[in-house]
Amino acid sequence: MFLELARVYAFIARFWREVFFPPYEFKEIIKQCYEVGVRSLPLISVTGFIIGIVFTNQSRPSLQDFGATSLLPALISVAIIRAIGPLVTAIIASGRVGSSIGAELGSMRVTEQIDAMEVSATNPYKFLVVSRVLATTLMIPALTMYTTLVSLLGGYLNVHQFEQTTIVTFFYQVFDAITFLDIIASSVKSVLFGFTIGMVGCYKGYYSSKGTEGVGKAANTSVVTAMFLLFVEELIVMQVINAIRGI
Amino acid sequence: MLEKVRNPNIDTSKKVIYIRGLRKAFDENVILKGVDLDLYKGENLVVLGRSGTGKSVLIKIISGLLSADTGEVNVLGQDVCCITRKELDALRLKIGFSFQNSALYDSMTVKENLEFPLVRHSKHMTEQERDKLIDTVLDAVGLRQSINQMPAELSGGQRKRIGIARTLILRPEIMLYDEPTAGLDPITCIEINNLINEVQERFNTSSIIITHDLTCARAVGDRVAMLLDGEFKREGTFDEVFDTNDKRVQAFYNYNFID
Numbered sequence: 001m002f003l004e005l006a007r008v009y010a011f012i013a014r015f016w017r018e019v020f021f022p023p024y025e026f027k028e029i030i031k032q033c034y035e036v037g038v039r040s041l042p043l044i045s046v047t048g049f050i051i052g053i054v055f056t057n058q059s060r061p062s063l064q065d066f067g068a069t070s071l072l073p074a075l076i077s078v079a080i081i082r083a084i085g086p087l088v089t090a091i092i093a094s095g096r097v098g099s100s101i102g103a104e105l106g107s108m109r110v111t112e113q114i115d116a117m118e119v120s121a122t123n124p125y126k127f128l129v130v131s132r133v134l135a136t137t138l139m140i141p142a143l144t145m146y147t148t149l150v151s152l153l154g155g156y157l158n159v160h161q162f163e164q165t166t167i168v169t170f171f172y173q174v175f176d177a178i179t180f181l182d183i184i185a186s187s188v189k190s191v192l193f194g195f196t197i198g199m200v201g202c203y204k205g206y207y208s209s210k211g212t213e214g215v216g217k218a219a220n221t222s223v224v225t226a227m228f229l230l231f232v233e234e235l236i237v238m239q240v241i242n243a244i245r246g247i
Numbered sequence: 248m249l250e251k252v253r254n255p256n257i258d259t260s261k262k263v264i265y266i267r268g269l270r271k272a273f274d275e276n277v278i279l280k281g282v283d284l285d286l287y288k289g290e291n292l293v294v295l296g297r298s299g300t301g302k303s304v305l306i307k308i309i310s311g312l313l314s315a316d317t318g319e320v321n322v323l324g325q326d327v328c329c330i331t332r333k334e335l336d337a338l339r340l341k342i343g344f345s346f347q348n349s350a351l352y353d354s355m356t357v358k359e360n361l362e363f364p365l366v367r368h369s370k371h372m373t374e375q376e377r378d379k380l381i382d383t384v385l386d387a388v389g390l391r392q393s394i395n396q397m398p399a400e401l402s403g404g405q406r407k408r409i410g411i412a413r414t415l416i417l418r419p420e421i422m423l424y425d426e427p428t429a430g431l432d433p434i435t436c437i438e439i440n441n442l443i444n445e446v447q448e449r450f451n452t453s454s455i456i457i458t459h460d461l462t463c464a465r466a467v468g469d470r471v472a473m474l475l476d477g478e479f480k481r482e483g484t485f486d487e488v489f490d491t492n493d494k495r496v497q498a499f500y501n502y503n504f505i506d
Contacts, residue, residue: 023367104354107353108352111348111350111353112346112347112348112350113350113351113352113353115307115312115344115346115350116344116346116350116351116352116413117363118311118312118339119310119311119312119339119342119344120339120340120344120363120364120367120368120413120414120417121336121337121339121340121364121367121368122363122364122367
């Protein structure tokens with residue numbers, strides 16, 4: 001247990017030691033950004049849109065009981081921007097990207113491709129880990145913004161269908177309900193989520209063993225561990241933001 | 248079974264690898280119990296032994312992938328156990344490592360596999376120079392036509408050849424072959440054996456070939472060393488190694504050549 005923690009610490013510390021110093025693997029970083037960002041767009045678009053519609057639809061009856069359906073845009077805005085947007089994006093990314101990183105690196109480990117890089121005097125950590133962690137850390141916040149926008153559009157369509165609100169009024173209420181702190185908190189969370197997904201996937205893959213069984217295990221534990229950590233981080237960031245707000 | 252004619256260019260006054268008292272254990276399991284080994288310049292040394300006797304561990308220690316528990320592992324005048332990361336990387340450029348399963352980067356084409364070390368370590372080269380060098384090593388392994396193929400599209404023998412080409416591209420002084428003929432059909436084995444000898448002649452490399460294939464050992468080895476119980480118990484020419492009453496050595500020979 002303590003040995004494992006020490007290894008995790010060393011793995012993360014190595015990232016910070018290597019990320020700022022050359023050589024920089026720009027080509028690989030761009031390739032990974034494309035894999036993480038662009039390739040996730042179709043899934044994120046559909047999921048975000050559906051979540052916006054479903055959340056709005058499920059919230060309406062509660063507000064109707066108090067005759068407060070006019071507050072729906074504000075409610076959707078706070079829920080999606082503060083929590084649902086970053087969390088849903090991160091969960092989808094950890095399923096799609098985290099598992100793929102874990103499996104890819106795990107497969108490279110068991111087929112000695114990582115050793116092959118090392119014996120050719122190439123730093124496999126820099127090429128494989130730094131590039132992937134940077135890609136997830138940069139692209140998850142971008143995907144979060146995109147998911148938030150798509151979810152709000154889904155929410156708007158539902159609100160428009162039942163309350164005949166115009167898009168201008170809807171988004172006026174959306175932005176009126178959130179503060180600068182909400183945007184900052186959401187951004188910080190998504191950066192943290194991106195770093196976590198990349199780091200967990202890389203760690204599990206980089207240290208995988210036991211052949212094909214190990215590859216499957218690396219992919220699986222990448223997702224499970226990342227998701228667990230995402231919720232823990234969500235809780236911690238929420239507490240910190242509430243403390244800042246004085247709640 | 249053809250026996251290799253000893254390479255006349257071997258310089259026995261110059262040791263490129265010098266190992267003394269090498270010991271390596273994994274937990275309680277002691278794999279290497281004080282190995283002594285010399286590799287001379289221009290020589291092909293075959294290391295024989297049963298599975299699990301530490302043959303691959305030995306060359307992984309030589310290339311710095313594993314660290315020794317105790318002992319001296321001197322490669323090209325440097326003790327790999329005591330050098331910095333930067334010095335180890337510089338040393339690794341002079342060592343080519345051909346992996347048992349080739350270890351080609353499966354997300355890259357053959358050309359990208361060969362370019363990978365070049366782009367990082369020969370930055371002064373132009374793209375044309377790189378392409379020319381890639382063509383040269385692909386010609387050396389007889390697979391120029393596969394330049395744009397993915398590793399998954401290649402046969403086992405072709406993958407081995409490309410793996411060897413990738414190590415040759417940095418012009419190493421020492422080649423380490425881990426089970427070069429494992430899992431290949433007899434004809435492809437002969438081709439790989441010939442390639443190992445061609446590499447020795449053409450690139451003037453010194454090599455350690457890890458195998459339990461005696462046909463390979465006889466075809467490529469200038470000298471043969473047999474790893475038994477974590478030590479080199481038999482060493483010499485192929486015939487000298489097997490000219491013994493040691494039951495374990497005889498069993499090894501019989502397993503290879505008698506059904």
